[in-house]
């Protein structure tokens with residue numbers, strides 16, 4: 297595989313390829329052409345070929361793509377071939393919903409613990425996942441090989457918590473607090489803002505794009 301940097305746009309599309317290929321595997325499809333995949337995914341076949349060429353192609357002329365091989369390779373590119381340990385900071389509504397969602401584990405993401413400042417929540421378990429005191433954060437990260445922290449605490453607490461997490465050696469922050477974190481470049485941040493998605497939906501309701509027949 298080539299080591300050239302992959303554009304953000306391609307990386308953004310990879311999980312969707314991974315999902316479609318997983319569905320094809322479940323349907324027992326062994327190989328698929330870029331044209332067939334294009335029809336399913338509603339992206340052009342040339343876009344698919346271009347995207348996958350970033351990683352050396354995977355396709356064979358006249359054969360198409362081997363579905364399970366491509367699924368496995370994209371999984372490796374996305375780092376899904378290994379386990380990632382997560383913690384959730386803020387064990388309120390959203391933090392508990394994340395801990396309750398067992399399906400992340402299928403992709404290798406394991407919520408190991410939750411942290412909060414509220415004494416009423418500390419000691420509680422959600423789907424077997426314990427809520428610990430924030431005082432224990434540093435030791436827990438170091439002892440449990442935690443790579444990712446989900447931030448589901450109030451916006452005003454997020455920046456200080458992110459700085460603390462960087463000091464404790466966290467590699468990645470999955471940020472749900474509605475604020476743009478400015479943290480060391482060594483730490484990757486992925487923001488998830490459902491309300492922004494809703495606003496885009498609202499815009500699109502008012503500005504529909506006419507579909508070609």
Ligand code: NAI
Nearest residue numbers: 386387388389390412413414448449450451472488489490
């Ligand atoms: P919540 O009030 O139910 O939970 C927040 C929890 O954070 C509480 O249990 C609180 O004790 C804890 N907390 C406060 N300060 C803390 C600290 N310094 N360290 C550790 N824990 C601390 O709130 P909810 O509804 O779960 O929302 C959490 C955050 O997620 C909010 O910032 C909210 O705006 C945001 N949110 C984001 C969404 C998104 O799509 N990005 C969707 C929904 C909520």
